[in-house]
Amino acid sequence: MENELFMNAGVSQPPVLMTSPSSSSAMLNWVSSSTQPVDPSLSHNLSRDCLFWEKSTEQSIFDSALSSLVSSPNSNFSGGGGVAHGDNFIIRELIGKLGNIGEIYGAPASNGNVSASCYATPMRSSPPPRHMMVTKPPTPLAEFSGDTGFAERAARFSCFGSRSFNGRTNPPFPINNNNVPVAANEKMPRVSSTPALKPLAGESSGEISRKRKTKSKQNSPSTASPSKEVEEKEVSDPKRSKKTEANEDKTKSVDDDPYKDYIHVRARRGQATDSHSLAERVRREKISERMKLLQDLVPGCNKVTGKALMLDEIINYVQSLQRQVEFLSMKLSSVNTRLDFNMDAFMSKDIFPSSNNLMHHQVLQLDSSAETLLSDHHHNTILQLNPKISSNNTMTPLESSETRSFVSHLPTLAHFTDSISQYSTFSEDDLHSIIHMGFAQNLIHELNPGPSNQVPSNMKAEL
Amino acid sequence: MVNSNLFPSIEATGGESSTESRRKKPRISETEAEIEARRINEESLKRWKTNRVQQIYASKLVEALRRVRQRSTNEPDKVVSVAAREIRETADRVLAASAKGTTRWSRAILASRVRAKLKKHKKAAKKSAGNCKSRKAAATETNRIKLPAVDRKLKFLGRLVPGCRKVSVPNLLDEATDYIAALEMQVRAMEALAELLTAAAPRTTLTGP
Numbered sequence: 001m002e003n004e005l006f007m008n009a010g011v012s013q014p015p016v017l018m019t020s021p022s023s024s025s026a027m028l029n030w031v032s033s034s035t036q037p038v039d040p041s042l043s044h045n046l047s048r049d050c051l052f053w054e055k056s057t058e059q060s061i062f063d064s065a066l067s068s069l070v071s072s073p074n075s076n077f078s079g080g081g082g083v084a085h086g087d088n089f090i091i092r093e094l095i096g097k098l099g100n101i102g103e104i105y106g107a108p109a110s111n112g113n114v115s116a117s118c119y120a121t122p123m124r125s126s127p128p129p130r131h132m133m134v135t136k137p138p139t140p141l142a143e144f145s146g147d148t149g150f151a152e153r154a155a156r157f158s159c160f161g162s163r164s165f166n167g168r169t170n171p172p173f174p175i176n177n178n179n180v181p182v183a184a185n186e187k188m189p190r191v192s193s194t195p196a197l198k199p200l201a202g203e204s205s206g207e208i209s210r211k212r213k214t215k216s217k218q219n220s221p222s223t224a225s226p227s228k229e230v231e232e233k234e235v236s237d238p239k240r241s242k243k244t245e246a247n248e249d250k251t252k253s254v255d256d257d258p259y260k261d262y263i264h265v266r267a268r269r270g271q272a273t274d275s276h277s278l279a280e281r282v283r284r285e286k287i288s289e290r291m292k293l294l295q296d297l298v299p300g301c302n303k304v305t306g307k308a309l310m311l312d313e314i315i316n317y318v319q320s321l322q323r324q325v326e327f328l329s330m331k332l333s334s335v336n337t338r339l340d341f342n343m344d345a346f347m348s349k350d351i352f353p354s355s356n357n358l359m360h361h362q363v364l365q366l367d368s369s370a371e372t373l374l375s376d377h378h379h380n381t382i383l384q385l386n387p388k389i390s391s392n393n394t395m396t397p398l399e400s401s402e403t404r405s406f407v408s409h410l411p412t413l414a415h416f417t418d419s420i421s422q423y424s425t426f427s428e429d430d431l432h433s434i435i436h437m438g439f440a441q442n443l444i445h446e447l448n449p450g451p452s453n454q455v456p457s458n459m460k461a462e463l
Numbered sequence: 464m465v466n467s468n469l470f471p472s473i474e475a476t477g478g479e480s481s482t483e484s485r486r487k488k489p490r491i492s493e494t495e496a497e498i499e500a501r502r503i504n505e506e507s508l509k510r511w512k513t514n515r516v517q518q519i520y521a522s523k524l525v526e527a528l529r530r531v532r533q534r535s536t537n538e539p540d541k542v543v544s545v546a547a548r549e550i551r552e553t554a555d556r557v558l559a560a561s562a563k564g565t566t567r568w569s570r571a572i573l574a575s576r577v578r579a580k581l582k583k584h585k586k587a588a589k590k591s592a593g594n595c596k597s598r599k600a601a602a603t604e605t606n607r608i609k610l611p612a613v614d615r616k617l618k619f620l621g622r623l624v625p626g627c628r629k630v631s632v633p634n635l636l637d638e639a640t641d642y643i644a645a646l647e648m649q650v651r652a653m654e655a656l657a658e659l660l661t662a663a664a665p666r667t668t669l670t671g672p
Contacts, residue, residue: 294640307613328654
């Protein structure tokens with residue numbers, strides 16, 4: 001990684017700080033440390049660069065490293081150590097072209113000049129706190145625009161160790177004649193605020209990733225997120241550049257790409273990178289993901305493997321549930337009819353024999369709770385019921401727990417005399433509690449296949 | 464009034480056709496729909512289990528049953544099966560209403576009632592129901608080429624879940640997930656309600672005057 005790059009350039013050890021994303025402290029060190037003596041041939045802008053590598057104070061090392069970047073963009077870094085000093089003037093030239101740091105750290109991140117290359121963009125992509133940005137002339141760096149390998153290596157060579165690709169390109173060009181302190185201050189936050197670089201980083205690294213991933217189905221990854229992932233992967237291992245497609249984890253970006261609305265998928269290692277097979281894989285994974293959810297839902301599906309068997313189970317379960325609903329509706333209809341009769345009868349109090357008041361009260365209670373949720377005229381009946389209820393103190397032992405709960409609620413009915421809403425809440429709560437009791441009781445029977453009912457289930461299929 | 468809650472507006476009828484056309488659009492809408500579907504899926508398993516949903520369903524169900532009862536008192540001579548079907552349909556409608564229109568099957572259930580009503584009017588003119596059945600039988604006869612087992616089952620599942628016959632496989636599975644969760648809740652609620660009502664009702668018959 002950067003270590004080896006530094007090694008190649010003759011530096012003993014790159015500063016560890018540089019690799020940490022929170023390298024603001026590194027920057028502080030850099031700022032605090034006085035400017036190191038550098039080769040007079042270099043402009044003193046370059047001297048700033050030395051400070052990035054805390055431990056590398058030798059200008060020659062810097063020179064060689066830097067010149068290796070410049071002169072041999074496509075060569076391996078192992079041979080970069082022996083570049084002549086004559087290349088320095090190239091560097092100076094470039095640096096001169098780059099101009100002020102104030103210009104370099106130019107316009108805010110929303111600059112759309114992708115073609116200005118990765119070197120222009122990171123300078124330009126400054127986080128909001130730095131307002132002293134001036135638009136940077138893109139032309140000087142245009143020559144680097146095509147040199148993606150250069151940019152990449154520069155990125156790796158970066159002492160910032162930032163995760164942003166373009167953050168790495170900065171160190172070789174931290175140059176400025178006038179605004180060095182500005183640059184210093186600007187760089188400090190910039191390293192730590194790598195996310196800000198990403199929007200523009202995305203554009204430049206997009207070029208690189210595009211060149212690399214000729215085979216992958218990635219299309220114009222100008223969004224930040226996929227390119228961000230590209231950067232991370234690039235960062236981690238330079239040698240992996242050859243295996244970018246294979247080694248990268250599968251990433252899915254469902255963000256709205258302004259250019260194309262695709263789901264970006266990466267091929268996994270050892271898998272076909274054909275666009276068709278990628279799409280097929282995505283589709284399969286979607287389906288399997290949902291099948292897993294269904295597996296959790298349908299009981300008894302854990303032992304079953306395979307789509308066909310699982311679908312069998314699911315179908316059986318749905319059919320059984322529907323049959324249960326049928327049966328219960330039949331049951332409810334029968335109960336309803338009975339209640340209809342009773343309900344009408346209970347409207348008038350005279351029907352009650354005195355000995356059976358309790359039972360009738362219970363049923364009335366049921367009726368009232370079931371029916372008089374929000375209706376007005378039942379309200380009166382309940383009011384009439386209240387004196388009756390209160391008059392009956394003795395209660396025969398009840399067999400059903402539900403009715404018992406009802407009985408316990410009977411005295412409370414007296415309180416709900418006025419507001420209909422109270423009735424509704426009462427009955428809802430009551431029902432709710434009862435239903436929960438019912439749930440508890442019926443939990444055992446719940447999942448059994450529906451009890452034998454005469455209603456065929458076929459009719460339901462035509463819903 | 465209160466009863467209006469049970470029967471939301473009829474605009475659900477257009478929902479199905481529009482969702483079908485939406486599906487045919489390219490991936491632009493698919494990604495958004497996918498996000499939506501995933502969200503629904505994650506929530507669906509939980510939303511049918513919350514107490515609040517159960518409460519709402521129970522209360523609405525009770526009210527709907529009451530209305531059905533009132534209506535049936537006008538026509539006392541009802542066959543049990545007819546009454547049962549009514550109640551089941553009411554329960555399904557209430558369930559679909561609780562879904563708040565986010566799922567396809569709920570919209571289909573709510574829309575089916577309207578369609579059934581329309582068909583009732585047309586039934587006098589022509590026997591469309593009979594034609595439907597024969598057409599389907601003929602279709603299955605001609606398509607003797609058996610699809611792979613999984614596809615067949617998926618189709619069958621699509622028929623089981625209301626309104627999901629021509630839905631894509633991942634969406635179908637999503638709908639099935641939600642439908643199963645909703646059905647479970649419905650069964651629980653109806654069981655409890657039936658238990659509740661039958662526990663008290665027999666006493667009146669036993670101790671009738």
